[in-house]
Amino acid sequence: MKRQRGRGRVALAGMAAMCAVAALPGQAWAVGEPNPYVFDSEAKAVRGSAVNSDGPPLTAGSTYKDTIKPGGKRYYRVDLDAKINAYVSAVAVPKLATKVGYADKLTVSIEDRSGTKCGDDDAQFGSATYARPVAAYADRTINKESSSCQEAGAYYVLLERSSEGTSTPEPWDVEIRFASEPGLKSAGPTAPPETWPSASPAAPGGGPEKRQGGTSFTDATGLAQGEWQDEIRPGQTLFYRVPVDWGQQIFASADLGTSAADDSAEGVGNALVLALHNPARGIVQDASSVYYDGKQKSLAMDPLPPVAYENRYDSDSSTKAMRFAGWYYLSVTLNPEVGEEFGQKPISLTLRVNVEGEANSAPAYAGPAGDFEVTKDDQEAAASGKNAPEAAKSNTMQLVAAAGIGAGAVLVLGLGVWMLLARRRTASADATAAPGPGPGAGAGAGAGPVPGPVGQGQVPGQAPGQAPTPGQYGPPPAW
Template sequence: MTRASRSGLRGLAAAGAVLCLTAGPQRAATAGPADTPAGYAFAADARRIDGAADAADAEPLKTGATYRSSLPRDGTLYYRLDLDAVSTAYVSVTAVPRPGGEVTAADGIRVFLRDADGASCDSGTANFGAARSPRPVTAWGEREVSPGATRCQDAGAYYLVVQRSRPQDSPPDAWDLELATASEPGLARTAARNTPGTWDSATPGPPAGTPVRRRGGDGFAKAAPVGEGAWRDDIRPGQTLFYKVPLDWGRRVYATAELAAGEEGGGYATAALQLALHNPVRGRVDSAAAGYSGRRTAADLGPVPPVAYDNRYAVAGRVSAMRFAGSYYLVVHLAGQVADDFGDGPFGLTLRVRLLGTAGAGPGYAGEPVPRGLFSVAGRDREAAAGPGEGGSGDPAMTAVAVGGIGTGSLLLAGLGVWTAVARRRGA
């Protein structure tokens, strides 16, 4: 073998080593500690902002951006939104209390949207419920621009107000906050204000098939994509897992969460397993809870209507919230009290998702939402949510690893072929 040939082989080996070292940590980074529940994962691009004690000092929130803040036990926080007169604005606030603390059923957060004169445009609440288990809770509000409306329709300064629901019963620690803002454009053509159409409200059967492993995310920004099918995971007491489901206009989702039987202990935990559905602006659509006695149990969401623009005019919140297409979120929480009677787990979790209805066209917006693409479903979203039988890999993280591995192997084989050809020519 010539010196040039040996040099080429050493170079190829070195390149292969670099590629393997580069791919290794990426794969390892997908795993976390196996013995402790993960905390809430805030959006990587979330900006730090301080809430003000009054409206005059409130800092502005940019539409389409995500923020991190902090809510003390006592006091009210103000943030400013500068809105136009043609777009409907949405804001969600996720409060993240420290794990292991004591909370009451009625404790949580309240949010208000007010105009420059202090008049209320909308309000929302979220509390911890009967399980009294600290977990991320999300409340949302809107400033809707609507034909014929007279309140909160002008362009100018508006204010988001955030406070705890029961400060007198709340833990003394400050809660972290994640604030997300969005806007929805008006319609290209003025449409009549129609009541929602009729839909089949019968409970559909769960999807059949072997559950596919898919690890849930630790926050809205890290939600794992899932589509129709059965998905399995592990969950520990006090942990909250996030998944997202792509929903086109005209389609609807039905979901159940099943907790496997425990291997130790006995007793009963009230509302131990909780399942909630949130829309693309993180507004809660519906929620369900089930107690746990150590035997298999399930929390079933009630049927919701197909995604339709006119749903916003419904009186029922679970119908009104199904007002646009996009990524809907399934949020699963296992109460921390489960550990008292049944151990630290982990416990087997099965999420069953059923998608119904026929995809249709949107309402005809006059512009783009902010963030762009928020109220639509891209092809990559459907691909990421698919299971093995639908053209997907079953696990987005393993898809990336597989692609990386295939790419690395192909590059090494291609390099070996080039080196062999060069060596043969030089030998001749």
């Protein structure tokens, strides 16, 4: 074995935008058009400060939305204890068809009060110089062998945007998420595995199935192991998510289908970007070195190590990112230049996903794992292709259905009791009315029910003093 190295709900406006885009499959992206990235509907508007002391606080488990200009800095504050590991991610979302350069990037870092960087990373466009969502995170990791960034107290999150002079100077929208990972009950190993299976597995069997990708991390479509078919338009980014448990490896590749355009079109370099992010939205690996000439092309991830807690102590960034179980996110972007050369019609996209290895036990966390675990519901959502909002909606509907069944049972039982009482009252009224005197007789033997409130000789829905009509059973007329 050889070790390889490498690098709850959708807003109605977002849904409407998605429907509009879906209704115009041949639409080309206009310059400066807002990216169809669907931000978390629960994201809170926040305004980062130019100085650290004024940075607005971020809360663990929450998502935020801000903007940043070229050369801009944005500070935020997080209050941490001496036990949890903290991750703050940022997704940069430039407007479509705007110009970005190789060195354009958004850097995320976490600093302590002395200005020491606890962790940092950047989301850079690199050789695929076209506007698309890019993401990275910074972390504060508890490490008994480290003397910095281990104390409880205030820490500062810093976003910095670097841009080339020729890039479009418009602000980028930014989605920020703060996630926390509980510490361990007792210290575990800190040496990452030296060897692991690195041979790419055979293509998953079973044949291709249709699966439509989402537009963001928030509504990423669930995928299990298998071969999945979709369509992608020039300039579009599609998101998918795959549950990967402790001890498991993920392998992924993307195939771009043939074009119906004539052979006179010129080829396009860096035509496809395939990126993998971990459950905290930290970049694991990306690839874009594919030249599209109208013929089918394939792009694959380098082999990655199995998910292990101790991977976080490795020096390689890709291995470090494989540090916890949970949803791993795949994003695929098609170069907008493909549309200029081969037309704006969607091109077939095939994703092949393998999840290898048996799931191991989770580390001994000192609290709930939260985002950093794989549940039975996650496995079911991946198998059925649900995205996060759909899965949440499904769980909600199950609760509503259960409540509805319970309420229905109570209603049926109540109607049964009501009918029984009505039958008894009718029988009693018939028995007393038969020998009684004619109309105008006073109260006494043979008189009808005494007028009064329901339950005192009167059947619900019956006029006061009126004897029940034979066969008059069932709910009152007002029901």
